[in-house]
Amino acid sequence: xxxxxxxxxxxxxxxxxxxxxxxxxxxxxxxxxxxxxxxxxxxxxxxxxxxxxxxxxxxxxxxxxxxxxxxxxxxxxxxxxxxxxxxxxxxxxxxxxxxxxxxxxxxxxxxxxxxxxxxxxxxxxxxxxxxxxxxxxxxxxxxxxxxxxxxxxxxxxxxxxxxxxxxxxxxxxxxxxxxxxxxxxxxxxxxxxxxxxxxxxxxxxxxxxxxxxxxxxxxxxxxxxxxxxxxxxxxxxxxxxxxxxxxxxxxxxxxxxxxxxxxxxxxxxxxxxxxxxxxxxxxxxxxxxxxxxxxxxxxxxxxxxxxxxxxxxxxxxxxxxxxxxxxxxxxxxxxxxxxxxxxxxxxxxxxxxxxxxxxxxxxxxxxxxxxxxxxxxxxxxxxxxxxxxxxx
Amino acid sequence: xxxxxxxxxxxxxxxxxxxxxxxxxxxxxxxxxxxxxxxxxxxxxxxxxxxxxxxxxxxxxxxxxxxxxxxxxxxxxxxxxxxxxxxxxxxxxxxxxxxxxxxxxxxxxxxxxxxxxxxxxxxxxxxxxxxxxxxxxxxxxxxxxxxxxxxxxxxxxxxxxxxxxxxxxxxxxxxxxxxxxxxxxxxxxxxxxxxxxxxxxxxxxxxxxxxxxxxxxxxxxxxxxxxxxxxxxxxxxxxxxxxxxxxxxxxxxxxxxxxxxxxxxxxxxxxxxxxxxxxxxxxxxxxxxxxxxxxxxxxxxxxxxxxxxxxxxxxxxxxxxxxxxxxxxxxxxxxxxxxxxxxxxxxxxxxxxxxxxxxxxxxxxxxxxxxxxxxxxxxxxxxxxxxxxxxx
Numbered sequence: 178x179x180x181x182x183x184x185x186x187x188x189x190x191x192x193x194x195x196x197x198x199x200x201x202x203x204x205x206x207x208x209x210x211x212x213x214x215x216x217x218x219x220x221x222x223x224x225x226x227x228x229x230x231x232x233x234x235x236x237x238x239x240x241x242x243x244x245x246x247x248x249x250x251x252x253x254x255x256x257x258x259x260x261x262x263x264x265x266x267x268x269x270x271x272x273x274x275x276x277x278x279x280x281x282x283x284x285x286x287x288x289x290x291x292x293x294x295x296x297x298x299x300x301x302x303x304x305x306x307x308x309x310x311x312x313x314x315x316x317x318x319x320x321x322x323x324x325x326x327x328x329x330x331x332x333x334x335x336x337x338x339x340x341x342x343x344x345x346x347x348x349x350x351x352x353x354x355x356x357x358x359x360x361x362x363x364x365x366x367x368x369x370x371x372x373x374x375x376x377x378x379x380x381x382x383x384x385x386x387x388x389x390x391x392x393x394x395x396x397x398x399x400x401x402x403x404x405x406x407x408x409x410x411x412x413x414x415x416x417x418x419x420x421x422x423x424x425x426x427x428x429x430x431x432x433x434x435x436x437x438x439x440x441x442x443x444x445x446x447x448x449x450x451x452x453x454x455x456x457x458x459x460x461x462x463x464x465x466x467x468x469x470x471x472x473x474x475x476x477x478x479x480x481x482x483x484x485x486x487x488x489x490x491x492x493x494x495x496x497x498x499x500x501x502x503x504x505x506x507x508x509x510x511x512x513x514x515x516x517x518x519x520x521x522x523x524x525x526x527x528x529x530x531x532x533x534x535x536x537x538x539x540x541x542x543x544x545x546x547x548x549x550x551x552x553x554x555x556x557x558x559x560x561x562x563x564x565x566x567x568x569x
Numbered sequence: 570x571x572x573x574x575x576x577x578x579x580x581x582x583x584x585x586x587x588x589x590x591x592x593x594x595x596x597x598x599x600x601x602x603x604x605x606x607x608x609x610x611x612x613x614x615x616x617x618x619x620x621x622x623x624x625x626x627x628x629x630x631x632x633x634x635x636x637x638x639x640x641x642x643x644x645x646x647x648x649x650x651x652x653x654x655x656x657x658x659x660x661x662x663x664x665x666x667x668x669x670x671x672x673x674x675x676x677x678x679x680x681x682x683x684x685x686x687x688x689x690x691x692x693x694x695x696x697x698x699x700x701x702x703x704x705x706x707x708x709x710x711x712x713x714x715x716x717x718x719x720x721x722x723x724x725x726x727x728x729x730x731x732x733x734x735x736x737x738x739x740x741x742x743x744x745x746x747x748x749x750x751x752x753x754x755x756x757x758x759x760x761x762x763x764x765x766x767x768x769x770x771x772x773x774x775x776x777x778x779x780x781x782x783x784x785x786x787x788x789x790x791x792x793x794x795x796x797x798x799x800x801x802x803x804x805x806x807x808x809x810x811x812x813x814x815x816x817x818x819x820x821x822x823x824x825x826x827x828x829x830x831x832x833x834x835x836x837x838x839x840x841x842x843x844x845x846x847x848x849x850x851x852x853x854x855x856x857x858x859x860x861x862x863x864x865x866x867x868x869x870x871x872x873x874x875x876x877x878x879x880x881x882x883x884x885x886x887x888x889x890x891x892x893x894x895x896x897x898x899x900x901x902x903x904x905x906x907x908x909x910x911x912x913x914x915x916x917x918x919x920x921x922x923x924x925x926x927x928x929x930x931x932x933x934x935x936x937x938x939x940x941x942x943x944x945x946x947x948x949x950x951x952x953x954x955x956x957x958x959x960x961x
Contacts, residue, residue, distance in 0.1 A: 222898065226905045228886075251873070251898045259876050259894060267890055481643070484651050494620075502650075503657055506614065506643045513618045513905055 185323075185370035185397050187429045193543040197421060197448030200538045203239075203398075203429055205271040205323040206368030207263065210238045212429060212450040213534055215441060215527045216273060217458065221246045222266040224524075225458050226517045229268040235493065235521055236528030239271040239323075241453040244316050245280030248306065249299050253319050261321030273324035273453070275433075276313045276374075279402075282331045290330070292347065310354035318362040318369055325364060326400060327355040329374040334407050341378035348376045349390045356394060370397035372431060378403060379412055381419045388423035399424040400431040401449070405440070414443055421448040438467060438530055439556045442547050445534050457527050461519035464508040467526035471555035475519065480505035493525035494518060577715075577762035577789050579821045585935040589813060589840030592930045595790075595821055597663040597715040598760030599655065600630065604821060604842040605926055607833060607919045608633045608665060609850065613642065614658040616916075617850050618909045621660040627885065627913055628920030631663040631715075633845040636708050637672030640698065641691050645711050653713030665716035665845070667825075668705045668766075671794075674723045682722070684739065702746035710754040710761055717756060718792060719747040721766040726799050733770035740768045741782045748786060762789035764823060770795060771804055773811045780815035791816040792823040793841070797832070806835055813840040830859060830922055831948045834939050837926050849919050853911035856900040859918040863947035867911065872897040885917035886910060 184206040191200040203210040217224045217232055219240045224232045232240065242262060247253075251265070259265040262272060278295075281288060285297035285306075294309025313328040328351050330344040352373050359371045373391040377383035391399050401420050404413045417432065424430055429450040435441070436454020444452060457467070464475040468488045473480075475487070483501035491497075495504060495518035507515030530550070537546035576598040583592040595602040609616045609624055611632045616624045624632065634654060639645075643657070651657040654664060670687075673680060677689035677698075686701025705720040720743050722736040744765050751763045765783040769775035783791050793812050796805045809824065816822055821842040827833070828846020836844060849859070856867040860880045865872075867879070875893035883889075887896060887910035899907030922942070929938035 221902045221904060222895075223904050223906045226909075228906065228909075246902075250902055251894065255874060255894060255898070258874060259892065265892075265895055265898075267895075482647060482650060498659055500651065500657075502643065502647060503614075503659075506647070506657075510613045510638075510642055512613060512615050513908065514615045514620065516905065517618075517620075517909075 181395070182365040182368065182370040182397060184368045187398070187427065189427065191539045193446075193538050194541065195544050196446045198445045198534070198538050198543045199448065199450070200535050201429065201450055203271075203450075205239075205370065207269060207271045207323050208238065210271060210451075211535060213441075213445045213531055214238060214451055215436065215531050216241045216451060216453040217524050218243070218453055218455045219266065219268070220455070221250065222262060224520070225462065226513065226520050227458075227524075229266065231517075231521055232268075232524065233270065235524035236532065237524060239273060239451075240268060241273045241275065242266075242320075242322075243280055244274050244277035244313065244320070245284065245308075247274075247320065248277060248308075248316055249301055249304075253316055256320055263321055271323040272321075273372075273451075274317045274320055274322040274326065276326040276328040277308050277316070278313070278328050279331055279434075281308055282333065292350070294328075310351045311358040314355055314358035314362050314364065318359065318364045318367060321367070322369055324398070325359060325369045325371050327352045327371065327373050327396075329376055329402050331376070331403060332378070334378075336378060338378075338380065341376075341380060342383060345376045345378070345383050345387050348374065349387070352391070352394060356396075372396060372398040372400050372429075374400040374402040374433070375420060375424075376403045377416075377420075379408055379416060381416070384416055384419050385423055388420045392423060392425050396428065398429040398431060398451075400433050402433050404432065405434040405454075410440070410443075413440075414447065417444060417447045417449065424448075436527065437556065438527065438554055439551070441527065441530055442534065442550055445538075446543070446547060457523035458520045461523045462516045464515070464519065466504075466519055467523050469553055472557055475501070475504050475508045475515070477505075487522065488526075491522065491525060491529070493522045495522040573787070574757040574760065574762040574789060576760045579790070579819065581819065583931045585838075585930050586933065587936050588838045590837045590926070590930050590935045591840065591842070592927050593821065593842055595631075595663075595842075597631075597762065599661060599663045599715050602630045602663060602843075603927060605833075605837045605923055606630060606843055607828065607923050608843060608845040609916050610635070610845055610847045611658065611660070611664075612847070613638045614654060616912070617854065618905065618912050619850075619916075621658065623909075623913055624660075624916065625662065627916035628924065629916060631665060631843075632660060633665045633667065634658075634712075634714075635672055636666050636669035636705065636712070637676065637700075639666075639712065640669060640700075640708055641693055641696075645708055648712055655713055663715040664713075665764075665823075665843075666709045666712055666714040666718065668718040668720040669700050669708070670705070670720050671723055671826075673700055674725065684742070686720075702743045703750040706747055706750035706754050706756065710751065710756045710759055713759070714761055716790065717751060717761045717763050719744045719763065719765050719788075721768055721794050723768070723795060724770070726770075728770060730770075730772065733768075733772060734775060737768045737770070737775050737779050740766065741779070744783070744786060748788075764788060764790035764792050764821075766792040766794040766825070767812060767816075768795045769808075769812075771800060771808060773808070776808055776811050777815055780812045784815060784817050788820065790821040790823060790843075792825055794825050796824065797826040797846075802832070802835075805832075806839065809836060809839045809841065816840075828919065829948065830919065830946055831943070833919065833922055834926065834942055837930075838935070838939060849915035850912045853915045854908045856907070856911065858896075858911055859915050861945055864949055867893070867896050867900045867907070869897075879914065880918075883914065883917060883921070885914045887914040
């Protein structure tokens with residue numbers, strides 16, 4: 178029923194002997210992606226505040242765009258007339274589109290969901306729209322996406338066990354409809370590759386079943402959905418650990434919606450190849466910048482007279498060309514240039530983490546690199562170390 | 570009492586035989602400016618949404634920054650520690666700073682003005698500050714400005730004739746204090762040049778007297794202040810016409826706060842060399858773009874499916890790389906990239922107007938070029954031509 182996508186491939190290159198970490202290369206019809214990789218999010222056909230070449234200059238090789246937003250604005254007709262999403266937004270590299278499901282469940286008004294799909298009203302203008310497995314495939318293939326995500330049924334937390342089971346089983350039935358529809362839309366011939374999504378809430382048994390279901394179907398890659406939705410870090414890592422062993426080793430594994438530096442290291446250690454998250458760019462617009470020691474708030478008075486780069490180990494434009502005092506000034510005065518520079522910085526920070534991980538895996542030193550990162554980087558919410566000044 | 574600034578010069582290069590239009594070259598310690606020229610405004614040490622090199626790429630060679638804003642944030646101490654305004658904001662070209670007077674009169678709270686100067690409270694945090702001729706010079710020379718503006722006493726419109734006379738005469742007394750203070754601060758030795766500002770409201774006699782007063786002092790340039798503040802276009806042009814003949818021909822003439830395309834052409838025809846205005850960047854952030862036919866509103870539904878550049882005669886990044894449909898989408902979805910691209914476009918549009926003017930003056934065809942511009946460009950508020958579709 179399905180056909181492999183001729184222009185898509187995934188090759189595992191190096192394996193870490195002491196963890197599930199690995200390097201690989203995803204090849205798409207718009208170029209290659211060295212994994213593990215982080216995908217910046219271009220929700221509405223733009224990574225907020227940045228030009229495509231600026232995103233590329235941070236080291237990012239693949240973007241995620243949101244089908245829910247794009248189906249509402251500019252809409253599939255405009256994207257088709259424009260010659261596809263790549264040409265519309267001026268990004269020549271690979272694009273992964275999500276299925277729209279997550280946003281329908283989190284943003285849209287008056288949803289009505291049944292086995293057929295979801296009927297919802299736009300959060301923008303209240304207009305009525307449908308999303309079904311078939312429609313999700315038609316939209317994404319129509320956009321010209323390189324990686325197309327199956328439509329899954331997401332349930333918010335907390336949820337009853339029975340609800341999670343029903344949603345997970347529906348996600349499996351929808352996956353089979355996606356596989357049929359993806360082929361019917363000519364996805365493989367148009368260079369698109371289809372990824373399935375496993376669900377299962379925080380139930381290890383359901384997670385395992387869902388991973389096994391995904392593995393049983395002919396798909397280009399495996400996504401882990403329904404995590405980073407409010408559970409603890411330990412719960413999330415535990416769910417990754419029960420899922421990954423049941424996913425095919427020869428397909429890329431994509432952990433959806435995860436983007437804090439510590440989660441990227443922990444995810445890679447557990448066998449994840451791809452990540453996406455709005456976190457780096459959303460934080461940047463709110464003056465929060467990643468540094469090797471943890472996040473800092475550029476609005477803080479301590480940066481007022483720091484006439485040196487925010488991070489002198491960073492090669493991004495903000496750090497190479499401007500001082501912390503200038504960035505502080507831009508944020509204190511509400512200037513958009515501050516958001517731009519911070520967005521470049523945070524994306525570059527994450528891309529450098531991925532570069533360090535790939536290098537360490539290649540060199541067989543991933544454990545050491547991870548330990549060095551963890552010894553220095555203090556995650557938000559981590560207890561402060563006695564005698565050590567808080568980063569603020 | 571004053572000393573000429575060794576690093577500053579102005580040379581008139583070409584004169585239009587049928588108008589007062591002329592080309593020239595202003596040389597500063599941070600490079601040369603071909604005139605007539607438009608100066609983008611970098612209010613708070615950034616041209617809103619843009620990097621310095623992006624502003625330079627539009628063709629701009631000199632920026633205006635606002636002393637009022639900079640004295641409040643980041644403040645003169647931070648700018649001194651940073652090595653001056655140029656280094657702080659990363660702009661290597663010439664910078665003109667205004668005196669702060671205009672913003673004190675329009676933005677600050679609880680002003681108290683007397684012969685000594687102005688005491689006011691910051692619009693940001695209510696803190697108390699003083700601005701006097703001496704303080705205005707110390708601030709601007711301390712910033713490292715290339716062109717320093719004298720402090721003038723601005724009166725809002727409408728104003729009684731007696732008030733305008735008193736303010737104009739005070740402006741003259743303050744100018745003499747500025748000249749003394751500018752020298753005492755070592756302005757000339759630090760590469761700064763001082764411009765005087767003539768006032769006079771809408772009173773031709775006062776305007777003439779004020780121009781003559783400015784001309785009688787040893788100054789690097791002459792500014793025309795107190796225009797573009799709500800008067801009609803005819804009043805403004807008439808005031809320029811009575812002022813310019815009394816200003817020295819061998820000093821650059823700067824019309825403050827003017828930046829619509831039609832006003833630039835009309836000002837140059839009347840002998841103006843320099844202009845500044847927030848208009849192009851402010852309009853851009855509100856989705857209004859200059860085109861050869863007039864301003865357009867990118868949010869308008871007519872652009873939704875225009876898969877072609879906004880202006881195919883324009884070489885800016887927005888027009889060279891993106892379509893009107895994409896810009897429309899960015900503005901409809903509130904994406905900052907739209908403001909950036911529109912800001913570059915509007916600054917490039919004005920820079921191209923200045924280029925056309927300089928070329929036409931050189932070639933002796935300024936009248937023709939002005940007529941061609943005016944025949945096509947429809948200013949905002951101009952009556953629509955019967956049978957012609959409105960630009961919207």
